[in-house]
Amino acid sequence: MEKTMKINGKQVSFTGEANLLEVIRKAGIELPTFCYHSELSVYGACRMCLVEDDNGRIMAACSTPPRPGMSIRTHTERLIRQRRVTLELLLANHDRECTTCVKSGNCRLQELANILGIGEIRFGQKNGRLPIDDSSPAIVRDPNKCILCGDCVRMCEEVQGVGVLGFAYRGSNAKVVPPFNKNISEVNCVDCGQCAAVCPTGALTIASHMEKVWSALHDPQKTVVAQIAPAVRVSLGEEFGLKPGTPAT
CATH class of the missing domain: 3.30.70.20 (Alpha-Beta Plaits)
Structure with missing residues (x-):
């Protein structure tokens, strides 16, 4: 069943969204996040996706479920200052x-x-590396x-x-x-x-291995073979006469 809530004064519908962040992004509004990925559990640590309701309460959009009749704002002066x-x-x-x-x-x-x-x-930078x-x-x-x-x-x-x-x-x-x-x-x-x-x-x-690659390319004693992963072992095996699909580790 379709439900509605207000985001920045506009009516927005939602159905199965798990949190406010998904509803907000569905409405085409971009909220910054560091710790939110839809395929991972909700962590709610970075505090970048904060939103504000009409009563001035601030909440993390990623960890707050949407409710019918809610009214929130995403980019108030207070929220931007907090971010x-x-x-x-x-x-x-x-x-x-x-x-x-x-x-x-x-x-x-x-x-x-x-x-x-x-x-x-x-703010001062942390001492030591x-x-x-x-x-x-x-x-x-x-x-x-x-x-x-x-x-x-x-x-x-x-x-x-x-x-x-x-x-x-x-x-x-x-x-x-x-x-x-x-x-x-x-x-x-x-x-x-x-x-x-x-x-x-x-x-x-x-990790980058570019230095080793350049070293090998400039070595006259080496023949460099370029092959795209992940089929390197299989392709090399076929070149040496092995049955197709046989890994040549």
Whole structure:
């Protein structure tokens, strides 16, 4: 049965939407989020999708179910000011060396900072840098760029069923790490890359092997074969006379 509610003064219908955020986006209104993915559980941590009702109450759209007769606003002066402060706090604890970051130009944090016009960070930056974990052949983990959105944790646990990332410590010391703070190569990571796919910043990225590729291309003693994954093992096997479909690891 179709129900209605008001969003920014306009009547909007909804049926099976699980939360206000889905109704708002269905109405063509874009609300910023870091921690919301429809295929993952609701986390409600980033506080970017806040909305305000007619009584002045503020709530997270991602974790609030829609109700008939509700009336909410999405871009009041108060809400925009709150989002700007939230972004400033995230940026204060973030490695802002954007020019050398592989996610520059494709970073959700950078994008929203530009949209909301964040030109100055009024809060002091966290002292000290955490070591970058590049021990894996597939994933590079830079905790200095993590904003604790939890996307990688839920993706690894709920979708992939592996669970090699989790929250550790409390308060300002909180961070996302593999078990016992080990390097990611020391745990049962399957190198699927799904954590990097949902990470909104450069905290988790796909490892680059471009230097090795260029080195191989310039080596006269090597013949370089280019092949698109994921069929590399099968295609090479066929070239050497193996039955089609046989993996040649």
